Amino acid sequence: MDNVYASIETRPWGEVEQIHEDLLKDQIEYLASESEYYRRRFDAWEISADEIDSLETLQEVPLTTKDDERACQAETNQDQPLGEHQAVPTESLSRTISSSGTTGKPTYFGLTERDREQWNKVLKRCFHTAGIRSEETVIFGVGQTMVPGGTPYFEGLTELGCNVVPAGGGTTDRLLSAITDLSGDVLFTTTSHLRYLSENAPEQLGHGVNELPVTKLIGGGGPGIATPEIRQELYETWDATTVREIMGLGDVIACLWAECDEEDGMHYHGQGHAHVELIDPETEARIPFEDGAEGELVYTPLRREATPLLRFRSGDVARVAGTSCACGRTSPKIQCIGRADDMLIYKGMNVFPSALRDVVSDIEGLLPYAQVVVPDADTVHFEEPIPMRIVVDPETDRETEEIVDDAAMAVRSQLKVRIDPQPSSLESIELSEYKADLVVEG
The missing domain is CATH 3.40.50.12780 (ANL, N-terminal domain)
Structure with a gap:
């Protein structure tokens, strides 16, 4: 081919x-x-x-x-x-x-x-x-x-x-x-x-x-x-x-x-x-590469x-997007959904900042930029809604309050997590040459 x-x-x-x-x-x-x-x-x-x-x-x-x-x-x-x-x-x-x-x-x-x-x-x-x-x-x-x-x-x-x-x-x-x-x-x-x-x-x-x-x-x-x-x-x-x-x-x-x-x-x-494996980040049990499976990638050169x-934990958590492809390649294909060390816990439920960003990006009137705001770098557990900076499209005709409500509702519906969306300027979400932070202290 x-x-x-x-x-x-x-x-x-x-x-x-x-x-x-x-x-x-x-x-x-x-x-x-x-x-x-x-x-x-x-x-x-x-x-x-x-x-x-x-x-x-x-x-x-x-x-x-x-x-x-x-x-x-x-x-x-x-x-x-x-x-x-x-x-x-x-x-x-x-x-x-x-x-x-x-x-x-x-x-x-x-x-x-x-x-x-x-x-x-x-x-x-x-x-x-x-x-x-x-x-x-x-x-x-x-x-x-x-x-x-x-x-x-x-x-x-x-x-x-x-x-x-x-x-x-x-x-x-x-x-x-x-x-x-x-x-x-x-x-x-x-x-x-x-x-x-x-x-x-x-x-x-x-x-x-x-x-x-x-x-x-x-x-x-x-x-x-x-x-x-x-x-x-x-x-x-x-x-x-x-x-x-x-x-x-x-x-x-x-x-x-x-x-x-x-x-x-x-x-x-x-x-x-x-050699690549997929494991449960918590139990370390092996997970087969099957459509929709999620786990941490582990490698053995x-x-x-x-x-x-030997069996190195990468820290990258991935979702299997497919095990066959129209291109003819036979290897599993994945989407990286976050870093294991970036994972947050809301009332006992695991959630990745990238997943929160992806959900709010679907909201009409929001630009695809978002950050979780934590009080300090060690904060992982949340009992109250997770603070998030979101960016309203300046060209939208929608009311900001309505957009904020939609963002909170979408995250609650899809991820079973509550967030506290805070409209922010694009300048407040620093993009860089190397990696942009999805979690910041504030």
Whole structure:
């Protein structure tokens, strides 16, 4: 199929899982031999590496968390600057990147030259699926080169054959000039940055962003594009032909998920490189990839040398959007609905800020911007209605009071949660180049 980059994308999923099972055995042997961290963990768990010989027995292995990674890097030395988690000599490292640190102290990830080669294979699949082609000029709008969506994405796009323009990290004027002067076909940046440009670029340009040469918008760095109102807003504002979402994580592979032409969920693209599971965030029980299922994504890299992981909790909570697709790809496709550490609890019920935003975005007279306001960063539990900033469309003919009532009623009806909607200006909801916060202190 012309729209598929690698043949494994259309292999029956059962065959893919068998490939993963075969690779898992070698990776476990590597951990037992080269990873000081996992040798110690195997002893503590009273598990022999030889016993982990199938995807079924993998389920019996305890999960690894971000806090485990941070603990590894709390004590480092010259031989292991990445901590006990580092499984190769430092001279074998080819690149070191870090997490964004938006949910705590940044963690560092190492890659050998072989790791980079393996990542690029997966990244090229993702970018191709998202609609990027080798003959196109990609305006690379992410300025944080050290994060997973920075240098690794730049390298992957270059490997795909694109003319990649490193235009991020400077002023908005300079970014817009690069798009105009170099006739950029594709703009890749974070979803938050795309929306920031939609709102702010016209004032600097003197005309709408729809007059720019860009026709394809690719967003990452947080959920949002899957929200119909946000996707439609980007389509209309930019007069785009393609608006798609991609996602990954530096702990495993910088990009693992990407939307196809159907634009109804991100396909998994880590076949043959990382095994993915879905679990209940609270019970840790495995959840099958079935239409409508929700859970936290867990990954086991199958070829990683520098900083390998076993059953790593990503913190990304996803909803399965499908297990088959008209594009011919056979991997599950998902929509990311939030971060496990962003989850709020209203009278014992779990709710994600992104879900609240998505519901209020459907209300006539509201723009698709919203934030939960908490008294302090530790506030998770709510007994009273959850305060939310919402943005009334200045061009609406509806009364603000009526819009506020509709927003509160819609959230109560669909999510069984009460909110306290507070009309706010768009300026009060800060959009940024990297990630926009759905929860703020106020």
